[in-house]
Amino acid sequence: VKLGVLASGRGSNLQAIMDNIDAGKLSAEVVVVISDKPGAFALERARKKGIPAFWFELASFPGKAEYEKAIVDTLVQHGVDLVVLAGYMKLVGEVLLQSFPNRIMNIHPALLPAFPGAHGQRDAVEYGVRYSGCTVHFVDAGMDTGPIILQAVVPVMQDDDEDTLAQRILQEEHKIYSQAIQLFADGKLKVEGRKVRISN
Numbered sequence: 001v002k003l004g005v006l007a008s009g010r011g012s013n014l015q016a017i018m019d020n021i022d023a024g025k026l027s028a029e030v031v032v033v034i035s036d037k038p039g040a041f042a043l044e045r046a047r048k049k050g051i052p053a054f055w056f057e058l059a060s061f062p063g064k065a066e067y068e069k070a071i072v073d074t075l076v077q078h079g080v081d082l083v084v085l086a087g088y089m090k091l092v093g094e095v096l097l098q099s100f101p102n103r104i105m106n107i108h109p110a111l112l113p114a115f116p117g118a119h120g121q122r123d124a125v126e127y128g129v130r131y132s133g134c135t136v137h138f139v140d141a142g143m144d145t146g147p148i149i150l151q152a153v154v155p156v157m158q159d160d161d162e163d164t165l166a167q168r169i170l171q172e173e174h175k176i177y178s179q180a181i182q183l184f185a186d187g188k189l190k191v192e193g194r195k196v197r198i199s200n
């Protein structure tokens with residue numbers, strides 16, 4: 001499958017996906033990386049691998065629909081099969097959703113439906129849960145609400161702060177995102193209502 005990765009920042013999940021592909025652990029190809037931030041380090045990581053990398057700033061378009069149209073056009077031009085959100089910090093709108101129905105994945109740093117939103121790790125530490133983790137899900141119109149594909153659990157330690165927990169969760173993110181993409185590539189994911197069925 002041809003992946004189009006959307007990232008707003010650091011891009012460690014993008015890096016893990018590219019590394020797993022290079023290591024022969026994931027049969028996919030990153031064909032384009034797009035950011036909503038010109039300075040996103042994810043763009044650097046892509047260019048270093050010779051992968052086309054673009055950015056589009058929402059503010060320079062009349063509205064979200066036009067902004068997303070530019071993204072969709074770029075994804076389509078590169079023949080993208082699956083859109084992978086890797087630290088993309090915007091809510092996905094109608095234009096992108098309708099262009100890639102059940103073909104947009106996201107990774108969230110908490111065990112959904114607990115702690116959705118931009119601060120999953122901090123919210124987990126503040127709540128005092130003993131376990132947290134990460135979730136790969138298909139994207140729908142809500143915030144971190146789409147059908148769940150895979151989850152991984154990590155313990156929350158007494159002395160954790162947002163950063164130490166985030167670090168522990170990130171190690172799992174880097175594994176399960178590639179696993180979920182591989183399942184998609186193998187045609188093993190079927191969305192049935194709000195659930196995802198994984199076939200053998």
Ligand code: GRF
Nearest residue numbers: 010011012013087107108109
């Ligand atoms: C990750 O924690 C991911 O779960 C969240 O944003 C962060 C992105 O990190 N959606 P990176 O840019 O992939 O390093």
